[in-house]
Amino acid sequence: MTDLTIWTLDWVPPGPRGFVRDLRLRWACREAGLDYAVKTIPFDGRETNHLDRQPFGQVPYLDDGGLKIFESGACLLHLAGKSEALMPRDAAGEAETVEWVIAALNSMEMATVPWWFLKISGVADNPMTGWVGQRLGHIERILSERAWLAAGRFTVADLLMADVLRVPDVRGFGERPATEAYVARVTGREAFREAHAEQMRQFEAADAQRAGAA
Amino acid sequence: MTDLTIWTLDWVPPGPRGFVRDLRLRWACREAGLDYAVKTIPFDGRETNHLDRQPFGQVPYLDDGGLKIFESGACLLHLAGKSEALMPRDAAGEAETVEWVIAALNSMEMATVPWWFLKISGVADNPMTGWVGQRLGHIERILSERAWLAAGRFTVADLLMADVLRVPDVRGFGERPATEAYVARVTGREAFREAHAEQMRQFEAADAQRAGAA
Numbered sequence: 001m002t003d004l005t006i007w008t009l010d011w012v013p014p015g016p017r018g019f020v021r022d023l024r025l026r027w028a029c030r031e032a033g034l035d036y037a038v039k040t041i042p043f044d045g046r047e048t049n050h051l052d053r054q055p056f057g058q059v060p061y062l063d064d065g066g067l068k069i070f071e072s073g074a075c076l077l078h079l080a081g082k083s084e085a086l087m088p089r090d091a092a093g094e095a096e097t098v099e100w101v102i103a104a105l106n107s108m109e110m111a112t113v114p115w116w117f118l119k120i121s122g123v124a125d126n127p128m129t130g131w132v133g134q135r136l137g138h139i140e141r142i143l144s145e146r147a148w149l150a151a152g153r154f155t156v157a158d159l160l161m162a163d164v165l166r167v168p169d170v171r172g173f174g175e176r177p178a179t180e181a182y183v184a185r186v187t188g189r190e191a192f193r194e195a196h197a198e199q200m201r202q203f204e205a206a207d208a209q210r211a212g213a214a
Numbered sequence: 215m216t217d218l219t220i221w222t223l224d225w226v227p228p229g230p231r232g233f234v235r236d237l238r239l240r241w242a243c244r245e246a247g248l249d250y251a252v253k254t255i256p257f258d259g260r261e262t263n264h265l266d267r268q269p270f271g272q273v274p275y276l277d278d279g280g281l282k283i284f285e286s287g288a289c290l291l292h293l294a295g296k297s298e299a300l301m302p303r304d305a306a307g308e309a310e311t312v313e314w315v316i317a318a319l320n321s322m323e324m325a326t327v328p329w330w331f332l333k334i335s336g337v338a339d340n341p342m343t344g345w346v347g348q349r350l351g352h353i354e355r356i357l358s359e360r361a362w363l364a365a366g367r368f369t370v371a372d373l374l375m376a377d378v379l380r381v382p383d384v385r386g387f388g389e390r391p392a393t394e395a396y397v398a399r400v401t402g403r404e405a406f407r408e409a410h411a412e413q414m415r416q417f418e419a420a421d422a423q424r425a426g427a428a
């Protein structure tokens with residue numbers, strides 16, 4: 001029995017598989033040794049079928065014994081409050097972890113996701129490229145000096161930043177050896193690999209179901 | 215005497231005045247009745263002159279008795295931990311406040327800031343317009359149904375969301391009466407008006423100093 005339920009879509013096309021953000025929550029739960037269940041809402045009609053539970057029509061959202069939380073970043077901070085494996089308990093370590101969680105969301109992902117969006121939209125001479133490159137330059141400098149973003153150890157901030165940095169092909173922005181090594185190391189963790197495999201299996205199983213229903 | 219110091223730039227050109235994010239921290243401190251000092255780093259050389267204190271070369275950052283925090287969102291969450299005026303203390307109210315702080319940063323501002331960046335960069339047929347419009351549509355629906363984002367009362371989530379929503383001219387995206395009324399109401403608070411005036415005065419005073427030095 002578990003009180004934690006991660007809600008995601010029942011199916012997605014091949015493109016986003018391995019990147020749907022429920023992965024961040026599965027990964028965090030596995031790092032923390034927290035049991036969780038996964039439940040799904042239909043992909044078809046997702047623009048409106050769960051607006052009462054996620055006001056932007058996105059996934060994931062988390063149910064923790066009746067407490068419902070959306071935004072993967074907020075879910076990660078909530079999970080971090082449950083386990084020292086995700087965030088240290090001293091004030092300085094906690095503040096540093098939170099600031100790097102926010103930096104991943106608001107300084108890095110604010111550049112990378114619009115960059116990716118313009119790229120898949122086919123916008124010529126992607127006008128976000130310079131911004132992403134600048135932010136990647138800052139991160140490369142930081143990761144050249146230390147192994148982890150916060151508190152001298154793995155935290156939920158590394159989990160999130162590595163997941164954010166998976167989206168742009170870092171090598172396309174020039175030599176970024178420290179960043180490449182960091183992403184490889186963080187996503188090489190067993191909890192990531194298991195969470196990733198679990199998401200892939202779920203969507204593959206859904207392929208068979210949709211084929212059967214068609 | 216105060217332990218809280220907000221760090222910002224000593225001067226900025228007229229364009230960003232009233233929008234530099236130290237305003238969020240001044241505003242939050244005023245809502246919470248927390249004393250604060252403001253210290254500055256030089257605008258000239260800002261790309262590299264404070265990278266040791268803010269790894270992306272941005273402002274603001276906060277010093278709370280030696281604990282240094284960057285990212286305005288992380289600073290706001292830290293201040294919210296000091297005062298119930300910014301965030302309720304029950305688990306559900308706190309979780310709801312945090313999720314809306316993250317939503318402001320990662321669902322709304324992730325669209326509006328790149329939209330603004332492409333706009334001032336002169337990119338034709340701003341490719342972020344549709345995304346901003348969609349997110350504004352969701353916010354309009356939510357604000358049509360309630361006065362505050364979280365916990366049925368003003369929280370730091372409203373402070374942040376209203377500040378984010380000031381950036382795009384909401385009226386340019388069609389009729390958004392609930393959103394317009396919300397932004398007007400939240401930024402009509404005395405603490406916002408005082409924080410805004412304080413920032414404007416600081417940069418105006420710096421104009422005179424720069425003119426004298428030139």
